Amino acid sequence: METFLSVSGKLAQGFGTTLSLFFLTLLFAIPLGLLFACISRVRLKALRFLMRAFIYIIRGTPLLLQLMIVVYLPGIVFNNPLTKWPVFKGNVPLSYFCGALFAFVINYACYFAEIFRGGIENIPKGQYEACEVLGMSHSQTFFRVILLQVIRNIVAPMSNEVVTLVKDTALARTVSVVEIYFAASEILRLQFIIWPLFYTGAFYLGFSALLTLLFGMIEKRLSRYWR
């Protein structure tokens, strides 16, 4: 029982880091994704091409690889390792956490951008035209008519991505971020008990269940109206 409590405490602490990574990634990746989506729709062909190429590269390579590049490249190429960067929380250096966060944000922004782009492009042209002949301005059209339909279009794919993000955070352990999985493997290494590793599953599952419920509610709320 005592071991269980102490293990739970350590895992909960790791899960705190998992959650910070999760929420901070969403916080930055959603607006950045919106920006990427807009850029990949601009008239200027070169810019659009660059944006789409970037999104293609990020989506076409493993997040694991991107993590390695972000965290180790500054040290290898510029002789300026991330560990030297002055990011601290109290005495704990946060540089690897920030590096991992950066990689997660870029990666997820690219996925979100594609979801947003699809959500916007799926709005029937007739909706814009109806607004136009009714004399609405561009901003009225977007905020009063289009936006809610876009949100409705993206709820399901977003819920997918967000649940995937919960589990992807486990990758951060590869760059020394002590999230819940790392915490469990430390217990295995130091105390030779393996069940905490499996126990992490309960945390992931519980959190995913919460998210699924939340998205289900949003979806239900929106589908009360149409289709």
Add this chain to the structure above:
Amino acid sequence: MAFLEVKNLTKSFGDTRVLKGIDFDLNSGEVLSIIGSSGSGKTTLLRCLNFLETADGGSISVDGKAVFDAGDPLLSSHKAIRHNRINFGLVFQSFNLFPQYSVLRNLTLAAALKASEENPDYKKRKKEINAELDERALRLLDRIGLKEKKDSFPCELSGGQQQRVAIARALMLTPRILCFDEPTSALDPELTKEVLRVIKDLRTEGNTMIVVTHEMDFARDASDKVIFMANGIIEESGTPDKIFGSPESPLLTSFLNQ
């Protein structure tokens, strides 16, 4: 001078000349039906009248005032177009109601937004103005026989009901000329009837209307004037009696015999 005057309207998409100089006019309170096969340019003409497309050449005037002139940059500014387009209303083939709003809100949304922009004391009188709009919308819904559906959402209505709501929505802004782009093409015959009945009612109330249609019976019985378009020009025009009774153009004859 006629109420609506269209002069030498031209429009190309790339190398394809869709409208090759369209001239016609229409008096107030008249109904004009535009017929013709697909690709003849009739929908493009309607879209030019509603500023969904910008014509390359020609002019349009309503009640003696120019609302479009290809040679006049003042009239092609975004602001001028937004101001002038309210002369025309448009009912689409695919209804295009706003799915997230109730029937009533579909009717009042644009009018409320317009009031919020143009009425200086909208903020103060918001409740009052919205109540007026609701009342007007309900009167319109009553006229098309859908008052009891005011709180329904578009997806809960049949195609015919949706199209009738779309007509009411266009009428909310009191356009001087109401245009219909194949309003019954997406409907089965039964629903077509109810929509055409509404359009006929609007005619008896003296509305000026332009209807692009494949319903020959409607064009014959319910319009004052018919235009037959082919290959981007007006091949023949006249009263329904003339167009359907004694067509001159061989193209029109073969179109009617299809």
